[in-house]
Amino acid sequence: MAIPVIDIFAGPGGLGEGFSALSGGKKQRKFKIALSIEKDGEAHKTLMLRSFFRQFPAGEAPDDYYAFVRGEISIGQLYKNHPEQAETAREEAWQATLGEIPNAEVDRRIISALQGERNWLLIGGPPCQAYSVVGRSRRQETVLDASKDHRVELYKQYLRILAVHSPAVFVMENVKGILSAKTKESPIFSRILKDLSDPAEAFLEEEDFPDVELRCPGYKIYSLVNHPQSLELDGKRFYSHRDFIIYAEKHGIPQTRHRVILLGIRNDIAFTPDVLEQADQVPLQHVIQDLPRLRSGLSKEKDTYERWAKLIREIDINPAELPQNADVFDEIRKQLKKINPSEFGVGDNYIPWSHAACQYEKGWFHDPRLQGVLNHSSRGHMPSDLHRYFYAACFGKVRETSPKIIDFPKRLYPLHRNIEEAVTTKKFADRFRVQVAGQPSKTITSHISKDGHYYIHPDPEQCRSLTVREAARIQTFPDNYFFCGSRTAQFIQVGNAVPPLLANKIARLVLPAFEADPVTTVQESTALAEA
The missing domain is CATH 3.40.50.150 (Vaccinia Virus protein VP39)
Structure with missing residues (x-):
């Protein structure tokens, strides 16, 4: 009983x-x-x-x-x-x-x-x-x-x-x-x-x-x-x-x-x-790296792969601006050469996919009857944020940590009125936070529903924030757990x-x-x- x-x-x-x-x-x-x-x-x-x-x-x-x-x-x-x-x-x-x-x-x-x-x-x-x-x-x-x-x-x-x-x-x-x-x-x-x-x-x-x-x-x-x-x-x-x-x-x-x-x-x-x-x-990569690769959408532009890739390639590389980050700029050059279309574009509420199988607790997450992935669609991002996301992901890849504001080139500083306070006092210094592949993710909260700045995907090629399914994997929901409502509502549910x-x-x-x-x-x- x-x-x-x-x-x-x-x-x-x-x-x-x-x-x-x-x-x-x-x-x-x-x-x-x-x-x-x-x-x-x-x-x-x-x-x-x-x-x-x-x-x-x-x-x-x-x-x-x-x-x-x-x-x-x-x-x-x-x-x-x-x-x-x-x-x-x-x-x-x-x-x-x-x-x-x-x-x-x-x-x-x-x-x-x-x-x-x-x-x-x-x-x-x-x-x-x-x-x-x-x-x-x-x-x-x-x-x-x-x-x-x-x-x-x-x-x-x-x-x-x-x-x-x-x-x-x-x-x-x-x-x-x-x-x-x-x-x-x-x-x-x-x-x-x-x-x-x-x-x-x-x-x-x-x-x-x-x-x-x-x-x-x-x-x-x-x-x-x-x-x-x-x-x-x-x-x-x-x-x-x-x-x-x-x-x-x-x-x-x-x-x-x-x-x-x-x-x-x-x-x-x-x-x-x-x-x-x-x-x-458990490192993040062990629970999300098997999911289909996506690109971000464009929130204030005509949303095509060609336009998305062009915007990313416009990132201004000037190592002289931050000579201490030469390794990051080298990684940016390397990753820019790898930008290519993803099979599933920006994703969807269901994506046919036969390769979903976590490295960690496969029996807990995986359901072969799904024959795909649920709630896996990316957000649209502004062009200026795409460059910040790409830079942060490259930084995380080589440094195995997320950059603080002071680690960004000044041309990538967000247009916030307290940006100087962030630089000098380190308050609000991580407004753009990449989740490092080889470490556990930072806490998934309902804030993820507002924007993706704290939840940048570790793969620079995808240049986006996490999807609902990736957040759900981090929260350890089984893959056959379907979240109802809009994407915003889904994020709130997962975060709470x-x-x-x-x-x-x-x-x-x-x-x-x-x-x-x-x-x-x-x-x-x-x-x-x-x-």
Whole structure:
């Protein structure tokens, strides 16, 4: 019997994908998404499509699914052809905004999805923009105000579900900036740890809490990367707040993604989890170099290969301007000779391709039934940016690092009003960042949807930013995971997700908690059970 999972603030489903992909004998899934909740319309479409995909045994999705992702039939036709699985997916993937939808409706959905099961898993990450260091710096905030930004206390929606429904285990993810965020009353992370340890007590303090009996026994909170220290405070295990940061690149994920992830085990379950194993760093090239080669589009020019190649060849090479970068200029000359048409131009939502097979975790990524690559189309770039991208990619190729502004010829400086500050103080010094082939990528975030300047492809011949599929590979989404919506919406979904392969590794640590003997469960609230 698969363990039910409720996934809230689900995004496109990265965290849920990792758990639901964990299988035992005969490819039976160990975890099953019972309900996922997401407010964004495009992410919800992706979430529902993946739910539909999972209604079939692993490896047995219908041919119609592949016909849809290849653009041969519509999504409406796909669901019409498989009405039972489509209806189950509609029930499982719920588009709703927590904090706005009535709590009673949320509770009804959860109880219906669980079907009486008391030992289940809650996963998810409250929206993190309010906590991020970059976001707070942009807003010039040092103290967060929940009255002005409701996202500050969205974690209370997570907390409310713990208090009322008492899952056996929870996994909660957020940005590293949450460790330094604070309100007028207290540091946010310290308050979150206290509240999550005793959700019922935390919610008894809330005046608008519904009149139900709470029997949640509370939770032991664990780090997934560090064992508890021997020092104890008030009888509780001691962790430094930084012990909750997972450095993804240390655990086989091809990007330097640093996130806070908390594991909660209900107090009536006698189980202490293990920690994630460390692994060798995975270079970017191991997860993207097998994908079809593309060129960028042109955003403000007639878009043809001939025009694109001509613009790139117009880059002004003057080694005397930066004699210390003679090796970079030599590489530019070499790469200019290699510019040639790509078979697939600027790409598409589906490209026929028989060579897609990662060097890393091929079994995780690859699906031979696809017979191609999904969500692999390039952006259009301005001519001035093409020269910056080409220079940055050549610099990265020979120096194995991304150039700072001061490493660019002055004629390639962007026309930003704070460019001098970038040169003299190194603030905003990496506005154009190439992802180095031989190293893990920098963190994929939703900012990738705005422009490609921080995500320049390492191959100078392609002279472009990363595609959605390349970003998805870096985020470790399987190749048959199709992202719905516009390319901008797809980028946002990928950037906001938890890497599924990391989630899968966490799932392996969580599973034994449900196999612990004995597992003493708590009773549901009588008032809710009768609702």
